[in-house]
Amino acid sequence: MPALHIITLVKWVPDAQLERGFTAQRRIDRTEGILGELDEHPLEAALQISESLSDRQVRVSALTIGPAGASAALKKALQIGADDGYHLTDDALAGADVSATSAAAAAAIQHVRSLAGLDAEYLVLTGMASEDGETGAVPAQLAQRLGVPALTQATALGIDGARLSVTRTAGTRQQKLACALPAVVSVTDQANEPRYPNFRAIMKARKKPVTTFSLAETGLDAAAVQPKVQLLSAAPRPAREPGEIIHDDGTAGRQLVDFLQKERLL
Amino acid sequence: MTQVLVFFEELGAELSISQQELLTLAGQLGEISVVTTSAEPSPALAVQGIGSVYAPQADVPPGDPALADLLAEAAAQAAPDLVLGADTADATDALARLAVRLEAGLITSAESIEGTTVTKSVLAGAYTTSAQPVGGPLIATLRPNSVPAAVQPGSLPQITTLPVSPSGAVELLEETELPSTGRPALSEARVVVAGGRGVEGDFSLVEQLADELGGAVGASRAATDAGWIDHSAQVGQTGVIVSPQLYISVGISGAVQQKAGMQTSGTIVAINKDEDAPVFEIADFGIVGDLTEVIPQAIEELRARRQS
Ligand SMILES: Cc1cc2nc3c(=O)[nH]c(=O)nc-3n(C[C@H](O)[C@H](O)[C@H](O)COP(=O)(O)OP(=O)(O)OC[C@H]3O[C@@H](n4cnc5c(N)ncnc54)[C@H](O)[C@@H]3O)c2cc1C
Numbered sequence: 007m008p009a010l011h012i013i014t015l016v017k018w019v020p021d022a023q024l025e026r027g028f029t030a031q032r033r034i035d036r037t038e039g040i041l042g043e044l045d046e047h048p049l050e051a052a053l054q055i056s057e058s059l060s061d062r063q064v065r066v067s068a069l070t071i072g073p074a075g076a077s078a079a080l081k082k083a084l085q086i087g088a089d090d091g092y093h094l095t096d097d098a099l100a101g102a103d104v105s106a107t108s109a110a111a112a113a114a115i116q117h118v119r120s121l122a123g124l125d126a127e128y129l130v131l132t133g134m135a136s137e138d139g140e141t142g143a144v145p146a147q148l149a150q151r152l153g154v155p156a157l158t159q160a161t162a163l164g165i166d167g168a169r170l171s172v173t174r175t176a177g178t179r180q181q182k183l184a185c186a187l188p189a190v191v192s193v194t195d196q197a198n199e200p201r202y203p204n205f206r207a208i209m210k211a212r213k214k215p216v217t218t219f220s221l222a223e224t225g226l227d228a229a230a231v232q233p234k235v236q237l238l239s240a241a242p243r244p245a246r247e248p249g250e251i252i253h254d255d256g257t258a259g260r261q262l263v264d265f266l267q268k269e270r271l272l
Numbered sequence: 273m274t275q276v277l278v279f280f281e282e283l284g285a286e287l288s289i290s291q292q293e294l295l296t297l298a299g300q301l302g303e304i305s306v307v308t309t310s311a312e313p314s315p316a317l318a319v320q321g322i323g324s325v326y327a328p329q330a331d332v333p334p335g336d337p338a339l340a341d342l343l344a345e346a347a348a349q350a351a352p353d354l355v356l357g358a359d360t361a362d363a364t365d366a367l368a369r370l371a372v373r374l375e376a377g378l379i380t381s382a383e384s385i386e387g388t389t390v391t392k393s394v395l396a397g398a399y400t401t402s403a404q405p406v407g408g409p410l411i412a413t414l415r416p417n418s419v420p421a422a423v424q425p426g427s428l429p430q431i432t433t434l435p436v437s438p439s440g441a442v443e444l445l446e447e448t449e450l451p452s453t454g455r456p457a458l459s460e461a462r463v464v465v466a467g468g469r470g471v472e473g474d475f476s477l478v479e480q481l482a483d484e485l486g487g488a489v490g491a492s493r494a495a496t497d498a499g500w501i502d503h504s505a506q507v508g509q510t511g512v513i514v515s516p517q518l519y520i521s522v523g524i525s526g527a528v529q530q531k532a533g534m535q536t537s538g539t540i541v542a543i544n545k546d547e548d549a550p551v552f553e554i555a556d557f558g559i560v561g562d563l564t565e566v567i568p569q570a571i572e573e574l575r576a577r578r579q580s
Contacts (some may be wrong), residue, residue: 023527028394034395044510104378105371134510140394141380150340150372155442157335159361161503171445175504176334176362177282178457182446183335195510196503231298233406234377238389240401246535246554254561258570262541263577265557269539270279271463271487271518271575 007248009063009126010187011164012052013115016045016068016083019074019138025137028240033101036072041079041156042138046086046091046200049132053087053201055165065089065126068213069097069118079266084211085203089214092118098221103233104139108147110231113224115152121217127187129170134194142192149190157183158192158202274302277352279343281334281362283314289460290358292421294414296387298356299423306429307346309339309366313431318434320426324350328436334362339371344427345434347374352409354388359413359513367411374554377405381513382412383536384419396509396532416459417515450504456488456504463487463518466534469494470523470544470563474499477567478522484556484574490514490534492524508533523563543567 020026027035049068056064067081069092070076080091080114094114099106105163130152135142142158149156157163162173169182172191203211221231250265252258266272276298280291286297298304299321306317307326317325328347332338343366347355355370357363359381371378382390388410391402405411458464463485467478467494482489491500497520507514509529519537524530524544526549534540535554542555545562552558559566 009555022396026398028399104368104380105375108368108372117372137509138395140396140509141364141378142361143364143368143378143380146368147372147378149335150337150369152339156365156369156440158365172333174361175450177288177360178450178452180446180448180450181334181444183333184443184445185335185441219318228428234371234375234408235379235403236377236406238328238402238404240394242397243393243398243400243535246540246556249552249556249558251547251552251555251558251560254559254566256565257569258543258559258561258566260573262543262559262566262570263573265541266518267577269556271539272578 007062009065009124010059011122011126011128012055012064012066012118013054013118013128013130014048014052014066014083014088015111015130015132016043016049016070016079017136018070018072018079019136022137031101032237032240036075038213039075039078041082042133042136043193044133044135044137047089047195048133048196049083049086050198050200051163051193052131054198059165065122065124067092067122069094069114069183071107071114080216081211085208086201090214093216093218094221095218096221096225098228098231101233102231103235104141104143106231108144108151109226110221111132111144111148112151113226117219117224129187130190132190132192134192145190145192152188152190153202153218154188154190156190157185157187160191161196162192163193176196180221258272275350276302276304276353277346277350277355278304278306279355279357279363279366279368280306281307281357281360283308283316285314285316287316287319287423289421290416292423293416293419294356294358295321295417296422297414300541301354301385305342307349309342311433315428318426318428320424322429325429325431326434327431330437331432332438333444334365336438336442337369338436339366340373342434342436343367343370344506345358345436349432354407355411357413360417361395364413367413371411374408376411379403379410379412381415382418383415385412393536396528397535400493415513420499453480453489456486458488458490458507458512459514461488461514462515464490464507464514464516465520466490466492466524467495467522468492468524471495471500473498473500477563480571481520481567484571492530504556521551522567524551525549528555
């Protein structure tokens with residue numbers, strides 16, 4: 007079997023536990039961030055595939071696209087277990103939409119493959135959605151640009167010989183799909199329980215190589231990553247009107263029904 | 273006249289409520305044509321206002337690169353100003369491919385569309401944005417419950433078979449219907465009663481209250497992760513986004529990822545024994561109390577009032 011190169015996309019995102027917002031340029035404020043938790047699931051999936059294919063050479067690379075701070079996401083990915091890290095950073099990518107992101111990612115993946123110099127089949131794994139953009143549309147656009155299938159929202163995945171299979175839910179149906187590599191797969195938070203890096207893994211990660219590159223090195227110019235969507239306004243959602251809060255004095259169940267009746271919700 | 277191309281990634285015996293909503297919005301915006309992945313579109317498309325229906329030569333499975341050809345061929349025929357789909361993974365994926373093909377802008381999870389300006393919630397519902405495509409048609413997915421569905425039965429429109437077949441790259445090995453709960457679909461229900469870690473493994477009170485109100489049952493991720501209820505019941509950022517008239521949150525703290533899935537509900541009721549639980553910040557009616565006492569009393573009261 008040829009070697010397998012699994013490239014996982016990881017994103018440095020604002021921490022959802024903290025206040026998030028927009029800058030004056032109507033871009034998401036990215037002064038601080040973390041490795042998106044949803045991006046730990048594709049990493050875990052990559053590591054599990056690697057462990058399941060003991061007779062095959064498997065490389066797990068983590069690729070991030072983002073400002074300088076995004077190197078923190080790569081560092082965490084290396085601690086969790088990726089073999090090497092790649093960082094595409096370029097001012098032309100600030101304010102990227104789905105189209106710009108997928109265009110940059112497709113070029114970056116080809117660049118990473120040539121840098122890695124493996125004679126390998128490849129598989130791209132992503133999270134189910136980024137925690138800031140939340141579109142879930144990048145994997146399919148990326149697959150379109152690479153000319154490969156996109157099996158999205160995987161709740162389970164595995165490689166058997168030359169075939170990749172994915173279990174997913176579509177509406178009210180559960181499906182099992184299969185395809186040959188290369189392919190793009192987005193992995194949900196249902197697929198696995200990501201591992202925590204232990205002290206040894208953290209020490210080991212320090213020695214793992216990270217390569218940083220610009221858009222021009224991938225062969226793209228700024229025109230190729232022009233957003234196709236223009237943000238006109240971004241405003242905080244108005245707070246909901248404060249409601250009535252009662253402490254149960256033994257009649258709260260009845261008071262609830264009174265409230266529903268008053269609001270004509272019965 | 274504005275041309276609207278609506279994409280259906282599946283077609284059952286009847287249109288789903290979100291499919292009806294898509295057709296309703298499309299009809300408000302312009303003239304409708306439909307493109308489906310199934311080679312033999314069902315009579316469900318016998319609806320007033322649909323001008324033409326485009327279909328492939330054989331069913332195209334999810335994930336297939338041929339989805340781009342299917343939609344691009346349909347777009348070449350219909351010359352749409354707008355392409356709309358449901359806010360589902362399969363529709364998002366197909367429209368995402370089309371957007372690359374047409375070098376057009378894609379906006380997911382739209383809540384309203386006027387002209388080519390789209391309003392939607394971002395950052396887990398903390399912000400509302402409006403956005404527009406830069407040239408090219410607008411390609412968008414629509415959140416359920418964004419427009420009231422109003423479609424009238426009509427005659428079956430003419431079906432045009434496009435010269436597109438599945439690429440063969442993706443194989444659908446198995447497909448099974450998820451077990452039905454017999455309750456309304458979560459994303460479409462008028463009432464949702466959702467339980468969290470506070471139910472401590474027992475969803476029966478939540479289910480009884482939901483049934484008393486004719487509602488759907490939802491859950492927090494803590495409850496689905498614990499295996500107390502199927503993942504399809506999960507409400508939130510990584511589950512279903514709901515916007516019912518009434519959402520009753522039971523034993524759920526109200527984390528940002530949970531709120532992302534329910535904070536646009538009409539009326540929010542929260543039952544939680546911790547008065548500092550963040551869910552009370554968005555509740556119209558909050559009860560600080562033990563759910564095992566409050567819910568049985570409410571159910572008894574609902575039954576008593578029904579009888580009197
Ligand atoms: C990337 C990401 C995505 C996520 N996506 C989702 C998502 O889609 N949906 C989601 O829900 N969460 C999601 N989460 C998880 C979320 O952050 C919270 O952990 C989760 O919502 C907590 O669930 P809970 O409120 O049921 O549990 P807890 O936070 O433990 O709250 C339980 C509540 O029950 C109350 N309680 C206990 N006993 C009783 C009783 N007898 N009577 C009344 N009240 C009682 C407690 O006071 C407490 O407030 C996500 C997290 C991440 C990081």
